[in-house]
Amino acid sequence: MKKQILFLILLYCCSCSNKPKLIGIQPYDEIDSTTINSISESLKQAYDAKIIILTNKTLPKTAFINIKSPRYRADSLLIDLSKNRPDSINYIIGITTKDISTSKRDNDGNIKKPESKYSDWGIFGLGYKPGNSCVISTYRLKNKNLKIFDSRVRKISIHEIGHNLGLDHCSAKKCVMQDAVETIKTVDLAGLDLCTDCYNEIN
Template structure:
């Protein structure tokens, strides 16, 4: 089953499904364009660019990371016509119960955020590879949008909905839903 068929099957009209990308501070344009282009293809829907927002003042000096919920709160404030809003930031995010997160979603609000910080090769003192960064960002974007569509984490390590506890998990999984996730719906 294709993603388009899946979206129709779970009751979403592909003409109604609409996604906005919102960057926190500046994100390299080629990353935004790559995500926009690929999300449009994967979900067969329009993807808009919303206004850029400032990084919320949620920096934790001890952890040297930013608490994620203020990012979600910031995304809920702009009046965007889109059904779903995905924020993108370069800062390292966390929730209190985890060391870090690649992303977080608030499905009831239709908002999610992904962090590119740990998706960069240079975070691990490796030479930067833009293609790898783009692929990782796409996987995390599709994963968080999957949560917005009502999907939970999947046990299949190749499914985009598999929980990534490390970058290895992100690199192993694909950017599409497995057949089991395509069968689940809200």
């Protein structure tokens, strides 16, 4: 009888233990290995995840748009990444040097006014909430100071995977899930970590 109880307890514990998350990094075109390694390292640390770096790909032409300037639609990239994600991978993050964009919408789902500004809005990154794909671009993260650039890449990657895991924007000071509110300054002021509330929500 005792043995049976022990077995049941063991079974229960096995089913509740958190499996490590497997995150695939999808490099696009000419993105450099230093940037890929920074993303890999920071996601491993932030989410206790296993990382797989996938074979480099060319950005899908179907995502290309040229309204204000040449860009790739982040929404299309998310669909493409999700569709072509290897089954063994839980989450996939695309990384490109090209500018990416989306339509910025209000709470009712309408494109924010003025439409000419927000219908094709350049962004740092985008991720499903929750979901299995996100994409980031280094285009708007550039800085002469490579440390600042590196820290931006890390924060945006952790932020977008956070959305995939179901995290919303957070108002806690320094939390990496803060809304960038259309400026890189917010990203620079944020820390690299999730606040305690965000951390507890996904652990």
